Amino acid sequence: MKKNKKTAAKLIVTGVIGGAVALGGNAVYDHFNTDTTTTTATSTTSNTGSTKVAKVSYSVSSDTTKAIAKVSDAVVSVINYQKASSSDSLDDYFGDISGDDSSSSSDDSSSETEAGEGSGVIYKKDGDTAYVVTNNHVVDGASSLDIMLANGDKVKGTLVGKDAYSDLAVIKISAKKVTKVATFGDSAKLTVGEPAIAIGSPLGSEYANSATEGIISSTSRKVIMQNDSNETINVNAIQTDAAINPGNSGGALINVEGQVIGINSSKITTTGSSSSDVSVEGMGFAIPSNDVVEIINKLEKDGKIIRPALGVQMVDLTNLNSTYLEKLKLPDSVTSGVVIASVQSKFPAEVAGLKKYDVITKIGSTKVTTSTELQSALYKYNVGDSMKVTYYRDGKEKTTTVKLTQTSDKLSFSDTETEDSSK
Numbered sequence: 001m002k003k004n005k006k007t008a009a010k011l012i013v014t015g016v017i018g019g020a021v022a023l024g025g026n027a028v029y030d031h032f033n034t035d036t037t038t039t040t041a042t043s044t045t046s047n048t049g050s051t052k053v054a055k056v057s058y059s060v061s062s063d064t065t066k067a068i069a070k071v072s073d074a075v076v077s078v079i080n081y082q083k084a085s086s087s088d089s090l091d092d093y094f095g096d097i098s099g100d101d102s103s104s105s106s107d108d109s110s111s112e113t114e115a116g117e118g119s120g121v122i123y124k125k126d127g128d129t130a131y132v133v134t135n136n137h138v139v140d141g142a143s144s145l146d147i148m149l150a151n152g153d154k155v156k157g158t159l160v161g162k163d164a165y166s167d168l169a170v171i172k173i174s175a176k177k178v179t180k181v182a183t184f185g186d187s188a189k190l191t192v193g194e195p196a197i198a199i200g201s202p203l204g205s206e207y208a209n210s211a212t213e214g215i216i217s218s219t220s221r222k223v224i225m226q227n228d229s230n231e232t233i234n235v236n237a238i239q240t241d242a243a244i245n246p247g248n249s250g251g252a253l254i255n256v257e258g259q260v261i262g263i264n265s266s267k268i269t270t271t272g273s274s275s276s277d278v279s280v281e282g283m284g285f286a287i288p289s290n291d292v293v294e295i296i297n298k299l300e301k302d303g304k305i306i307r308p309a310l311g312v313q314m315v316d317l318t319n320l321n322s323t324y325l326e327k328l329k330l331p332d333s334v335t336s337g338v339v340i341a342s343v344q345s346k347f348p349a350e351v352a353g354l355k356k357y358d359v360i361t362k363i364g365s366t367k368v369t370t371s372t373e374l375q376s377a378l379y380k381y382n383v384g385d386s387m388k389v390t391y392y393r394d395g396k397e398k399t400t401t402v403k404l405t406q407t408s409d410k411l412s413f414s415d416t417e418t419e420d421s422s423k
Helices: 063-074 289-304 323-328 372-380
Strands: 008-013 035-045 050-062 075-083 112-126 129-135 144-148 152-164 168-174 195-200 210-226 230-240 252-255 260-271 284-290 312-315 338-343 359-363 384-395 398-401
Touching: 035 063, 050 063, 063 075, 063 112, 063 252, 075 129, 112 195, 112 260, 129 144, 144 168, 152 289, 152 312, 168 289, 195 230, 195 260, 210 260, 210 284, 210 398, 230 260, 230 372, 260 289, 260 372, 312 372, 359 372
Parallel strands: none
Antiparallel strands: 008 260, 035 050, 075 112, 075 144, 112 129, 129 168, 144 152, 152 168, 195 210, 195 252, 210 230, 230 284, 252 260, 260 284, 312 338, 338 359, 359 384, 384 398
């Protein structure tokens, strides 16, 4: 949940399918640049009445229909299977696949059940292998994956790599039945107000290759939230009012040229306090294609994103009460920043002289007011880089240079410290 000064906006990731289905229809078409040819034949009269049915032959071609045709066959459904007890699995109904119907012979460790569905985009073919990009939260927790192609065929998917922070994942499949590969457009050239089309599987593969149309509402929105595994997602997202629903996660947001300009990820559903929630429509978010390409290239190569670690646990200054604030002895001008709660031994922060109760206010030239902002600023650096940190200690402003020699996967704070953010 992301808070601003006046409201609390409730963001949801849109990969898990569940709940009731609200039925409705929405015909979307392009009123402009439409070339329609219509031929009307003489109608016949029904034997049971005088009502006539016109026999009309027509074709419609527009920017929208052409864009969808270019990419729809490259958009797939991603089905997430997870380990389950035998009482939740198909074995409970059909017996062990080996032919033994006795429940005692079923191996619980090999039982799987469908946990959720999302969408994905085939973006590359390399010999006998094709690659699919989707959201991390679509594949999170999966013991196995199926990919349902646009023609309805299912193929086995193998996870290549995933990254919670960017909410992206790469899956590889056999290229044997792949007929279309999507092309990425330049998300840096987007214009607010230009058309945007979302393609995916809202509410699951039953509605695969659904398309909705809207516009680009903003080219840069900071979206920060927690996924189901309590991992931080931090995306500088494209905002669109094209309908994005559960199951659309990982699907394509395309421009009128049929290029993928974003990977759909989340939406705001309500805003306000729990007692006065206001329903929100038309606020969906997609990860920009330029960011997607950077991440998936790294995932293909390494299977993960290697990020630098500072080696501290922190709490936002604004979350401290007056008693703690007095102990920090900060000048009145310092009202925001990040307080170090603990420092990991032999990590860059300790080596650079940072200590518990130091209040970090800048990373490089970037002002940081929260731990998520600090994390975002930190992750713009690479392992091996040097980074200037501005902080306050005993009321005095200081600076130090931190050499980023460690990676985040080597952090080892104890469970008693998990209430703070480790970076």
